[in-house]
Amino acid sequence: MDNYRPISKLSVLAKIFESLVSDQLKDFLIVNNILIPFQSGFRKGYSTITAATKVVDDIVSAIDCKESCAALFIHLSKAFDTVDHAILLKRLSKIGMSDNAIERFKNYLSSRYQCVTCEGIKSGEAELMVGVPQGSILGPLLFTIYINDICTNVDVAAHLYADDTIIYSTARSPYEALNKLQDAFTVLQKNLLKLKLVLNSKKTKFMLFTHSRNVQDLPQIITLYNQKIERVSCYNYLGFLLDEKLTFNPHVDKLVKKLRVKLRFYYGNKACFNLKARKELVAATFLSVVDYGDILYMHAAKSVLRSLDSVYHSALRFVTKAEYFTHHCSLYSLSGWPPLSIRRQHHWLIFIYKAVLGLLPSYILVFSFVENNRYNLRSNNSILFTTPAVKSEFGKIAFRYNAPSTWNALQKQLKISTIIPLNDFKLYVAETFS
Template sequence: MASVRISSQDLDRIIVLRLLSLELQMTCSYYLIVVVLVLLDLSAAFDTIDHTILLHRLEHFVGINESALAWFKSSLYERHQLVAVNEEVSYRSQVQYGVAQDSVLGPLLFTLYMLPLGNIIRKRSVSFHCYADDTQLYISSWPGKTYQFEKLTECIVDIKNWMRSNFLLLNSEKTEVLIIGPKSFACNDLERYLRFDGCSVNSSSSVRNLGVLLDSNLSLESHVSSICKTAFFHLKNISKLRPMLSMSNAEMLIHAFMTSRLDYCNALLAGSSARLVNKLQLVQNAAARVLTRTRKYDHISPVLSTLHWLPIKHRIDFKILLITYKALNGLAPHDGVLVPCRCRLWLA
């Protein structure tokens, strides 16, 4: 799966989508309903795009024509590549497929290339979210209603056939499945109804969804543990360099390697147990001690206040308030992400 840089506006979309998805999945779990989440994996997605098909989508799906379409055509067909090793340079060859992954337009062009996929998924009445080459499907049903999950399998077959005809490769081996539901329900009973390429699939205990680790209980335990492990690894390295770094440079490293991880999609932790939040708070406390060279048993709250660092719980609350402010002032995603729906389920 390709790596795409996520902008702040797109991050807001991701957070909103995750909050909506988690709310739906937690509601279903509460009412003893099973949710199956499938994370599709594409192999070399950006490198196999057919330029002729892409230009057809731009013209007939998006409505780009005349000089603008000619500009895209020139941009796609006049790309060349070469290999340089020391002073030796190979011949230039034309790039016949793909879009530049690290460019500004690359992810956008890939999204436009994938436009027809949404209609294929909707025909099977399967819920889905897409971000660049990340596609996830999810469907909910009562444990005994297996036809819903068979419909999910049929949807994946349709997706694979469409991708094959559009020069994309769905990697079945790396496609992950997460079953969310009551603990009393045996996942093995459901797994036999999910088949990819004629083979039954095994659900994972946790899956990484756009940088967030989700487990079958939606507890975010795995996610928090992963953040702490990675953050302490980087903090250990920074602490070794601390005597040679100025205050500003050390703080820059801590924000780059640790604070960014503590803040990423932290709105999902709203309402989590104090134990999980305290784990992340220990990471921030340790970072503050390394930065200011505060001793282990000295009180850390004054240090955080001096650094103007909000504690973890307040950072989570701030993110929720920021999203709420944007929603109330017309700054929230306005491209159909927020669709009013009745998500509360009632039992007879």
């Protein structure tokens, strides 16, 4: 019964109304600067990609400085279903909502009932006293407000994406990093108790990122109830399988296995699709999976990325109906799709340019772009940025180094002297790297 939760039946009209209210609420949160900077859920310009980029950048930079980083991935039990209505309404009042608006939200949350149907037998109805409606538009946004300050007095780095929370500490030694993390975890748990949210200690995990070989007899991470948190070597964070060496090799291996399942479906049903349908199918269900977060896993070993190329070529053979021994260059030409390395390069350059334009969160912008314009250099009519020093080759995969370094190399070809619209830049990149 651990995963027993209600399914909300919401009318189409209610969802339309919720969408309008959600837009107003988002504007209110932006104008009044309510949400903490490191909450990336349900905000324009924020995404799982920006959140993961920030976290990975911090970890890489710590290791490059010969420090250790201990990270704790928080998992809450039925987070959306345990929101206390009274506490939520108080929080809405605290952020400056009018009494009239709060009364409307109170009405939205109240008078919801649940029942159970089993083998055609329906139970009696019981009123829902907690939780935000599952599948609603307003629910996730209200939950974001509810947990906005759970990291108050948590003296380590933290990042939130809705109910996905990570806290991480850096220090000169693994022992010190874990002790700092434990102290922060204790504070966080007390904050969760105040909100009546329940920590799932079995699904909460911690990882240690370090170059130190002295990793024996390290302290355990424990809960307030003396439950030990398991240390893992890999963790699926926001769809990215992070490994303790940040090679991203396990992530790509898992991705390849997932794509092979899709390939079996494609070839098993190939008689059902014409050329247009095959291309649309692969674009929607294959490329979308490959493209997700490729600016992070692009740092995986070349041998591992070649296995991804192999399944991509199989997908192209399905689309084009080419023979098995058709060269991959011919597959690119027949399908009109570029190699995956080019796709990753396009996505990476566009991500960097969004940072240049200020279209990404502030925690991305501080990486040598907008806020450091006084260091900008102009030579040969090209906009350049300073590249921060790193102490190792590993440090070069950090966004704060890799982004300006890539940009400056790009400028040798593009020589952009003034900021141009994003769509023009996309066209520029597509024409230059095709």
